[in-house]
Amino acid sequence: MALAMLPVMTAMTFAAVVIPTQAAAQSLPSLGQSSAADLSPAMERKLGERVMREIRADPDYLSDLLLSDYVNALGGKLVAAARTVGLDASQSFEFFVVRDSDINAFSLPGGFIGINTGLIVATRTESELASVIGHETGHVLQHHIARMLGQQSQNSWIALGGMLLGLLAGIGARSPDLGMGIAMGGQGLAVDRQLRFSRDAEREADRVGFQLLQAAGFDTYAMPTFFERLQRADSINEAGVPEYVRTHPLTTDRIADMLNRSRTAAYRQPVQSPEYAFVRARSLVLQQKSASDYAAIADAQRTAIRAQTTSNVAAAWYAVALAEFKQRRWVPAREALEKSRAAFGGTGPGTPSLAVLASDIARLSGQPDEALRVAAQARAAFPLSQAADMAYADALVASQRIPDATKFLQAQVERYRSEPIWWRALAGAWAAAGKRTRQHAALAEQYALQGQWMAAVSQLKLAREAGDASFYEMSVIDARLHEFQRRYKDDKEDEKDFGKLAG
Incomplete structure (x- = not known):
């Protein structure tokens, strides 16, 4: 799996400079001073976006809007909580989900945090999931990469360049072993001090994550409870060691520290989102890849319901419904969803x-009329849900209300300017309307957001040749064409710079 080598980045997480409160600073291990001069927030974001382009092009990147809505809402609560405890959380964050049954999460430059479906499935409460996301957010907020660069200077630039190029090589070639080899080679000059740094960074991320959990109203006992469960899995069966244990070594001291903090913290009854159980069930199904896998999940969930061994019957039936839906078995899917x-x-x-x-x-x-009715009701009930908005757009197209669909989707691309999925949906609506120029222009914007500049240029050339563009549209297309060609050249220059870092 191409994305399987992403955890190599976890020990080096990146983000904006943090300003802890005096009390918080006293409780954190000393890692040295952060140094924005070594790696600016703008460079972090640039590095992160470069890696994310490759990730988004990988089939194991899940663009599922229900999962995206949920993890970004959950992560957003933790980021908002950071501000209440005196941490600088002014930078942008993006939380995303990867189709991978391994129990893991990881941070990338610039505030990008990935969560495996396997991690979501392995948690038993929303607070447990929040504890891991809080830990990763702690890495980002504490600006660990800048601190390491301040300690190791040139060696760290070499390590960073090697790790980045290794990540891209592994993803681009779909060869994790190749990517890992390049990455490990780049780390060779600084490995000893990096490991010592990483152990301190893990403890610091634990403590920041704990603060975020507490401030956001989650169960603080969830962090030591979940980590202890993973540690037990490590000691019981080495062959089945969770990925999170391998990339984030869990020590007894770390778990005891979190447990002691939980005992002294004021207790607040956590309120779990009802969506958590359905997202967990959805993750279980979406990490499967074949019809036989979906059928096996449906059978297993039905068996658990009959045997009364499931902790959430509604979520179990939802998993059945989604598994049947993925097999295009509409009647049993509808029946399971009703249950x-x-x-x-x-x-x-x-x-x-x-x-x-x-x-x-x-x-x-x-x-289609029923689909439109349900989607409209969902939009009214969940106005911040991109998934509900997309269901409504899909239903408009299915109902042959193409002018309404294009108008709605044009508003959505304005609302979600950085989301390629909306431009792809708009391209589909323009195709249904027979507007080829606009179809190709929308696809160009999608590819541009994904950093696929030559594909974007090709789509704009097709738009120019479609023969149904107005003078104004042709002017816009020409301007965008020049812009995308310039961005392509800039990207090539950036790749040379990254090569120099690694060399």
């Missing part, structure tokens, strides 16, 4: 996961 909704209780759309799946089943089974 999920009944077990969940209440009226209305329920949660975003329930509502969006209901709309998708209706749309793909030939009931």
